Amino acid sequence: MQFLYEREPGRREAESEVVAAGEQEGRPFVELSDTLFYPEGGGQPADRGTIAGAAVLDVQRAGGAIRHFLERPVAPGPVRLVLDWARRFDHMQQHTAQHLLSALAEDRFGWKTTAFHLGPAVSDVELAVPALAEELRAALEEAVAAEIRAARPVRPRRVTRDEFERLAAVRTRGLPDGHAGEVRLVEIEGVDLNTCGGTHLASTAEIEALHLLASEPMRGGTRLHFAAGGRARRRMAAHEARNARLRGLIGAPEEEFAAVMAAKLDQLQGAERRARQLEQALAEATAAVLGAEAEASGRPVLAAHYEDRDAAFLGAVAKALSRRPGTRLALLTAGPGPAGPFVLVAGADFAGDLGALGRIAATALFGRGGGSGGIFQGKAERVDRGEAAREALQEACEGTAGGAP
Numbered sequence: 001m002q003f004l005y006e007r008e009p010g011r012r013e014a015e016s017e018v019v020a021a022g023e024q025e026g027r028p029f030v031e032l033s034d035t036l037f038y039p040e041g042g043g044q045p046a047d048r049g050t051i052a053g054a055a056v057l058d059v060q061r062a063g064g065a066i067r068h069f070l071e072r073p074v075a076p077g078p079v080r081l082v083l084d085w086a087r088r089f090d091h092m093q094q095h096t097a098q099h100l101l102s103a104l105a106e107d108r109f110g111w112k113t114t115a116f117h118l119g120p121a122v123s124d125v126e127l128a129v130p131a132l133a134e135e136l137r138a139a140l141e142e143a144v145a146a147e148i149r150a151a152r153p154v155r156p157r158r159v160t161r162d163e164f165e166r167l168a169a170v171r172t173r174g175l176p177d178g179h180a181g182e183v184r185l186v187e188i189e190g191v192d193l194n195t196c197g198g199t200h201l202a203s204t205a206e207i208e209a210l211h212l213l214a215s216e217p218m219r220g221g222t223r224l225h226f227a228a229g230g231r232a233r234r235r236m237a238a239h240e241a242r243n244a245r246l247r248g249l250i251g252a253p254e255e256e257f258a259a260v261m262a263a264k265l266d267q268l269q270g271a272e273r274r275a276r277q278l279e280q281a282l283a284e285a286t287a288a289v290l291g292a293e294a295e296a297s298g299r300p301v302l303a304a305h306y307e308d309r310d311a312a313f314l315g316a317v318a319k320a321l322s323r324r325p326g327t328r329l330a331l332l333t334a335g336p337g338p339a340g341p342f343v344l345v346a347g348a349d350f351a352g353d354l355g356a357l358g359r360i361a362a363t364a365l366f367g368r369g370g371g372s373g374g375i376f377q378g379k380a381e382r383v384d385r386g387e388a389a390r391e392a393l394q395e396a397c398e399g400t401a402g403g404a405p
């Protein structure tokens, strides 16, 4: 049977009748005596809209029938169908654009289409060519534009299987397995004759425009993204709005964006390098001060907190301290709190079990961590407990010393 969406692809509303209602995996569905709603297939997504006021969430073929999955059950009987026309028209633009694009890519450039995908923002075709040279790609877009301007009629028709077999010029990605009866063809006058069950515009002029977007290698071929019609215009409008914001931010005309940004990124990398050098120098100086303080205090364990610093800084100070002679321990914490990083580090001559002491520090700081090579580091839930942790460490060190024979 030919459904309404095939017979009148421009129709937006219709009366129909629910002839079967049921549930599939908890989702209510209805089958109709005739339908406006295109079921997902051939790369084109299913239509949306309402049936008796209930939102259509999905439309799928089920054997010979079409199931309309609804937000709520609808009982058998007469119903009004309302199509989400904006969405459908957009799909017709992308889908018809794809027919034209595929036909010209194959006939003028020898690039066969092996797959088509109509996405929510952009669509794509997969072409059997390893890469697209820029000038050929531009020539393809130009060829499409010329056929849009030519306003070529687009007409669906049905032929018998015998007629189909006799037509030499039909482009097809193969009929579905078990296909019986008539074959639906779509013709773009003078350009293309293709097997297709989808919904199409009446003329290539309705495509409005087709923009070729990014391409990338895919399964030995090339995936080429595109946007047609209203989407192409909306995309252009979004580009303009974004460019206006960027002109303000970058302070340059858009032709200079790339050069200005490349220079700014260079500057930023230089600044980051310099910041790392300065932080390293600061870490060395901090380690020298701490080392001197430790000597002066005579305490076996020292604690220090750095509110404006991070784990990387603590790591650098710890590294510097671990290279200094001596056996003293330093417990370093950082961050505005309450949580933050901590490091326990021992002087180069320390021979005790730093892992065990690190766990004592972590417990006192309500944190956790691990370590190797004279440095134990972790994350504390309470960096304000540095002094309590220091006392616990000192007690542990003295306990070990006192217990030794």
Ligand SMILES: [Zn+2]
Binding pocket: 095, 099, 186, 196, 197, 198, 199, 200
């Ligand atoms: Zn089609």
